[in-house]
Amino acid sequence: MDNNNYRKVLIQEASKWGLILGITVFALSLVGNSFGTVLAIVSSLLQVAVMFVINMNVGRIMAPLRDKYTFGNSMGTILLTMVFAGVIIGAGEYIIQLNTPDYFDKIFELQLERFKNNAEYTQIITENRGMIERIMGNPLTMLISGVINMVLFGGIVGLVNSAYLRNDRKID
Numbered sequence: 001m002d003n004n005n006y007r008k009v010l011i012q013e014a015s016k017w018g019l020i021l022g023i024t025v026f027a028l029s030l031v032g033n034s035f036g037t038v039l040a041i042v043s044s045l046l047q048v049a050v051m052f053v054i055n056m057n058v059g060r061i062m063a064p065l066r067d068k069y070t071f072g073n074s075m076g077t078i079l080l081t082m083v084f085a086g087v088i089i090g091a092g093e094y095i096i097q098l099n100t101p102d103y104f105d106k107i108f109e110l111q112l113e114r115f116k117n118n119a120e121y122t123q124i125i126t127e128n129r130g131m132i133e134r135i136m137g138n139p140l141t142m143l144i145s146g147v148i149n150m151v152l153f154g155g156i157v158g159l160v161n162s163a164y165l166r167n168d169r170k171i172d
Protein backbone atom coordinates (compact mmCIF):
# COMPACT_ATOMS: atom_id res chain seq x y z
CA MET A 1 0.00 0.00 0.00
CA ASP A 2 1.37 3.41 -0.88
CA ASN A 3 2.04 6.00 1.82
CA ASN A 4 -0.92 8.28 1.01
CA ASN A 5 -3.47 5.48 1.28
CA TYR A 6 -1.73 4.12 4.38
CA ARG A 7 -1.96 7.53 6.06
CA LYS A 8 -5.65 7.83 5.22
CA VAL A 9 -6.38 4.43 6.70
CA LEU A 10 -4.17 5.22 9.69
CA ILE A 11 -6.06 8.43 10.47
CA GLN A 12 -9.43 6.72 9.99
CA GLU A 13 -8.57 3.78 12.24
CA ALA A 14 -6.77 5.87 14.87
CA SER A 15 -9.66 8.32 15.11
CA LYS A 16 -12.30 5.58 15.22
CA TRP A 17 -10.52 3.54 17.88
CA GLY A 18 -9.45 6.71 19.70
CA LEU A 19 -13.10 7.75 19.95
CA ILE A 20 -14.07 4.33 21.32
CA LEU A 21 -11.14 4.35 23.75
CA GLY A 22 -11.80 7.95 24.83
CA ILE A 23 -15.46 7.31 25.60
CA THR A 24 -14.69 4.06 27.42
CA VAL A 25 -11.86 5.48 29.54
CA PHE A 26 -13.89 8.60 30.28
CA ALA A 27 -16.83 6.49 31.49
CA LEU A 28 -14.52 4.37 33.64
CA SER A 29 -12.95 7.55 35.06
CA LEU A 30 -16.37 8.86 36.02
CA VAL A 31 -17.12 5.61 37.82
CA GLY A 32 -13.73 5.68 39.55
CA ASN A 33 -14.12 9.31 40.60
CA SER A 34 -17.67 8.88 41.82
CA PHE A 35 -17.13 6.10 44.29
CA GLY A 36 -14.62 4.89 46.85
CA THR A 37 -11.02 3.82 46.57
CA VAL A 38 -11.66 0.16 45.73
CA LEU A 39 -13.80 1.01 42.71
CA ALA A 40 -11.24 3.60 41.62
CA ILE A 41 -8.54 0.91 41.57
CA VAL A 42 -10.78 -1.49 39.63
CA SER A 43 -11.63 1.33 37.22
CA SER A 44 -7.93 2.09 36.66
CA LEU A 45 -7.14 -1.57 35.97
CA LEU A 46 -10.02 -1.77 33.49
CA GLN A 47 -8.73 1.36 31.75
CA VAL A 48 -5.33 -0.26 31.24
CA ALA A 49 -6.97 -3.46 29.96
CA VAL A 50 -9.12 -1.50 27.50
CA MET A 51 -6.04 0.41 26.28
CA PHE A 52 -4.19 -2.85 25.74
CA VAL A 53 -7.06 -4.46 23.79
CA ILE A 54 -7.69 -1.41 21.62
CA ASN A 55 -3.98 -0.98 20.89
CA MET A 56 -3.85 -4.62 19.80
CA ASN A 57 -6.89 -4.16 17.55
CA VAL A 58 -5.48 -1.06 15.88
CA GLY A 59 -2.13 -2.79 15.38
CA ARG A 60 -3.74 -5.90 13.91
CA ILE A 61 -5.64 -3.74 11.44
CA MET A 62 -2.62 -1.65 10.42
CA ALA A 63 0.19 -4.26 10.42
CA PRO A 64 -0.96 -6.19 7.32
CA LEU A 65 -1.03 -2.95 5.33
CA ARG A 66 2.75 -2.58 5.50
CA ASP A 67 5.38 -4.97 4.19
CA LYS A 68 7.50 -4.09 7.18
CA TYR A 69 5.52 -3.00 10.28
CA THR A 70 8.26 -1.91 12.65
CA PHE A 71 8.21 -1.09 16.34
CA GLY A 72 8.23 2.60 15.37
CA ASN A 73 5.24 2.17 13.02
CA SER A 74 3.33 0.46 15.80
CA MET A 75 4.18 3.08 18.43
CA GLY A 76 3.25 5.88 16.04
CA THR A 77 -0.12 4.26 15.37
CA ILE A 78 -0.77 3.74 19.07
CA LEU A 79 0.28 7.26 20.05
CA LEU A 80 -1.94 8.78 17.36
CA THR A 81 -4.85 6.73 18.72
CA MET A 82 -4.01 7.99 22.23
CA VAL A 83 -4.06 11.62 21.05
CA PHE A 84 -7.57 11.19 19.65
CA ALA A 85 -8.68 9.47 22.87
CA GLY A 86 -7.09 12.22 24.99
CA VAL A 87 -9.01 14.92 23.16
CA ILE A 88 -12.29 13.08 23.83
CA ILE A 89 -11.42 12.59 27.51
CA GLY A 90 -10.31 16.21 28.00
CA ALA A 91 -13.45 17.55 26.34
CA GLY A 92 -15.62 15.18 28.38
CA GLU A 93 -14.01 16.23 31.65
CA TYR A 94 -14.57 19.88 30.84
CA ILE A 95 -18.23 19.29 29.93
CA ILE A 96 -18.76 17.42 33.20
CA GLN A 97 -17.23 20.32 35.12
CA LEU A 98 -19.53 22.81 33.42
CA ASN A 99 -22.65 20.77 34.09
CA THR A 100 -21.84 19.55 37.61
CA PRO A 101 -21.22 22.47 40.00
CA ASP A 102 -20.00 20.24 42.84
CA TYR A 103 -17.64 18.18 40.63
CA PHE A 104 -14.49 19.61 42.22
CA ASP A 105 -15.88 19.11 45.72
CA LYS A 106 -16.44 15.41 45.01
CA ILE A 107 -13.00 14.97 43.49
CA PHE A 108 -11.28 16.76 46.38
CA GLU A 109 -13.18 14.79 48.98
CA LEU A 110 -12.26 11.52 47.30
CA GLN A 111 -8.61 12.56 47.06
CA LEU A 112 -8.54 13.55 50.71
CA GLU A 113 -10.18 10.24 51.65
CA ARG A 114 -7.72 8.22 49.57
CA PHE A 115 -4.71 9.94 51.10
CA LYS A 116 -5.99 10.54 54.63
CA ASN A 117 -2.95 8.72 56.05
CA ASN A 118 -0.58 11.09 54.25
CA ALA A 119 -0.85 14.35 56.19
CA GLU A 120 1.65 16.20 53.99
CA TYR A 121 -0.26 15.43 50.77
CA THR A 122 -3.60 16.30 52.39
CA GLN A 123 -2.19 19.65 53.55
CA ILE A 124 -0.83 20.50 50.08
CA ILE A 125 -4.19 19.67 48.44
CA THR A 126 -6.13 21.67 51.02
CA GLU A 127 -3.86 24.74 50.83
CA ASN A 128 -3.81 24.86 47.03
CA ARG A 129 -7.43 23.99 46.34
CA GLY A 130 -8.34 27.37 44.81
CA MET A 131 -5.39 27.37 42.45
CA ILE A 132 -6.12 23.78 41.38
CA GLU A 133 -9.77 24.64 40.70
CA ARG A 134 -8.74 27.61 38.52
CA ILE A 135 -6.27 25.53 36.52
CA MET A 136 -8.61 22.57 36.10
CA GLY A 137 -11.50 24.85 35.16
CA ASN A 138 -9.69 26.03 32.03
CA PRO A 139 -10.85 24.12 28.92
CA LEU A 140 -7.42 24.23 27.27
CA THR A 141 -5.82 22.80 30.41
CA MET A 142 -8.35 19.97 30.47
CA LEU A 143 -7.75 19.19 26.81
CA ILE A 144 -3.98 19.22 27.14
CA SER A 145 -4.18 17.20 30.35
CA GLY A 146 -6.33 14.55 28.66
CA VAL A 147 -3.95 14.23 25.73
CA ILE A 148 -0.81 14.11 27.88
CA ASN A 149 -2.28 11.51 30.23
CA MET A 150 -3.39 9.27 27.39
CA VAL A 151 -0.11 9.59 25.49
CA LEU A 152 1.89 8.73 28.63
CA PHE A 153 -0.25 5.83 29.86
CA GLY A 154 -1.10 4.60 26.38
CA GLY A 155 2.54 4.88 25.39
CA ILE A 156 3.61 2.67 28.27
CA VAL A 157 0.98 0.08 27.38
CA GLY A 158 1.91 0.56 23.72
CA LEU A 159 5.51 -0.50 24.38
CA VAL A 160 4.29 -4.01 25.13
CA ASN A 161 1.84 -3.98 22.22
CA SER A 162 4.45 -2.72 19.76
CA ALA A 163 7.00 -5.33 20.75
CA TYR A 164 4.40 -7.98 19.99
CA LEU A 165 2.85 -6.45 16.84
CA ARG A 166 5.91 -5.59 14.81
CA ASN A 167 6.44 -7.89 11.84
CA ASP A 168 9.98 -6.93 10.91
CA ARG A 169 11.64 -9.81 12.78
CA LYS A 170 13.82 -12.10 10.72
CA ILE A 171 12.74 -15.69 10.94
CA ASP A 172 15.46 -18.07 9.77
